[in-house]
Amino acid sequence: MDTLSPEQRSERMSRVRSKDTKPELVVRRLVHGAGYRYRLHRRELPGCPDLVFPARRKVIFVHGCFWHRHADCPNCRLPKSRLDFWEPKLKANHDRDRRNERLLRKGGWSVLVVWECEVRERDALARRVRAFMEGCV
Secondary structure (H helix, E strand, O other), rough: OOOHHHHHHHHHHHHOOOOOOOOHHHHHHHHHHHHOOOOOOOOOOOOOEEEEEEEEOOOEEEOOOHOOOOOOOHHHHOOOOOHHHHHHHHHHHHHHHHHHHHHHHHHHOEEEEEEHHHHHOHHHHHHHHHHHHOOOO
């Protein structure tokens, strides 16, 4: 049973952002600080990647663990109510992400997915992003 009224739940869900999230801003600051320049949310690419490096043909997605179903992550738990709504919705998000990654790779793009929970470990994330950008991944 949901502890919030439908109006309260609607208000709370309306505050969930799809762009300029805290994890995305952390990644953007890290990438910019490392000297890489990028474009944001290029709609003409599959999945509208969060960061796009056109000259390098690389993209970075910053995914929330809950919304995009990060495997084996504690933030990836299912809600306790309305499973008939949430399970198909979250599965569709996950399937769409895989499809978009496949399309990008077929188009010659390299794809890096950064998960919300990985943003806490800044040093490890910086090494991973640098390796991706320099072609070591």
